[in-house]
Amino acid sequence: MPKSVLRYLSHPQVQIDPAVDITEWSLNDVGRARIASLAAVALDRLSDTVAVYSSPERKARDAAEPIASALDLTVQIAPDSYENDRSSTGYLPLKSSRRPQMFSSANPRNLSAAGNAQLTRKQGF
Numbered sequence: 434m435p436k437s438v439l440r441y442l443s444h445p446q447v448q449i450d451p452a453v454d455i456t457e458w459s460l461n462d463v464g465r466a467r468i469a470s471l472a473a474v475a476l477d478r479l480s481d482t483v484a485v486y487s488s489p490e491r492k493a494r495d496a497a498e499p500i501a502s503a504l505d506l507t508v509q510i511a512p513d514s515y516e517n518d519r520s521s522t523g524y525l526p527l528k529s530s531r532r533p534q535m536f537s538s539a540n541p542r543n544l545s546a547a548g549n550a551q552l553t554r555k556q557g558f
Contacts, residue, residue, distance in 0.1 A: 475503035
């Protein structure tokens with residue numbers, strides 16, 4: 434049986450812009466440079482790659498597209514593969530984002546009553 438390998442690559446540095454929807458944040462200059470460096474060696478180091486998937490988020494697509502292009506592949510969007518569901522929080526400044534990060538991928542309806550009460554007060558659920 435042929436060996437299968439799944440590689441997971443998280444996007445690098447992001448351009449944070451409170452005026453832009455979080456799902457549309459792009460990579461910043463450093464993040465784009467890091468992806469370009471990987472894409473430059475993709476044929477040599479990732480030549481056995483047969484598919485590249487990405488979440489619909491722009492930063493993930495920004496990371497996937499140069500790599501897929503270098504491998505002569507097309508990025509396939511996996512619509513339910515968002516990194517975190519931030520639709521209820523939106524942009525949170527760094528100082529206020531520590532506590533909500535613990536729950537960023539949790540559905541508030543599935544939290545305990547105490548946890549849900551804390552999120553309700555802190556984030557306006």
